Amino acid sequence: MAFETEADFGVTERDEWSYSPAVGVGPLRFGMTVDEVVDAAEMRGQTEVSDCARDHAIFSPTSKVAVHRRGVASSPPAVTAYVSQAMGLFCVAVDAVQGPQVAFDGLPLVGRELSELESDAIAYAEAMDMHLRYTPEGYAGPDDPGILIRGQQVGQVLRSRPLFMVTRDGANSEWDSVPSDEYHVKGRVRGLT
DSSP, X not given: OOOOOGGGGTOOOOOEEOEETTTEETTEETTOOHHHHHHHHTTTEEEEEEEOOOOOTTSOOEEEEEEEETTOTTSOOSEEEEEETTTEEEEEEEOTTTSOEEEETTEEOXXXXXXXXHHHHHHHHHHXXXXXXXXXXXXXXXXXXXXXXXXXXXXXXXXXEEEEEXXXXXXXXXXXXXXXXXXXXXXXXXXXO
């Protein structure tokens, strides 16, 4: 199965991170404190810590750790980690352009044109006799409750920005756990055209 390459849309240099369901992604482990996330992430780049807006009283206060690639601090964060005061790290969002490549059983998930990712995910599911999972927004991805495929506008193309996560305190599912900061980018709703 041939996958689209990074060079096809202008990314030439990406780290590769592993994903382990319910455990973590790259050097980040679910349940880490803000300090632990910063320590693990600073090995990869420069970090900034800020508080997330508290849109839902049911959730404990949440911090956001933005990780910028070394030497590229003025660009969007390569990775954004969300850390709940009650349960620690629960969500890692990987930027479609700046973020590391993360694969699910050999299927690259980061920065893919969404229609091509869907085609590859369908072929993968059929070949492995597995199911496919769609988000409520209509994006296809692996049938893993810890992966939510989101859309990120890159030029004229909507590319994949996966969220790797576990259910946060007070939520019923990963979809209910999506940080509100992941819905908005510069005033526009992420994933909607």
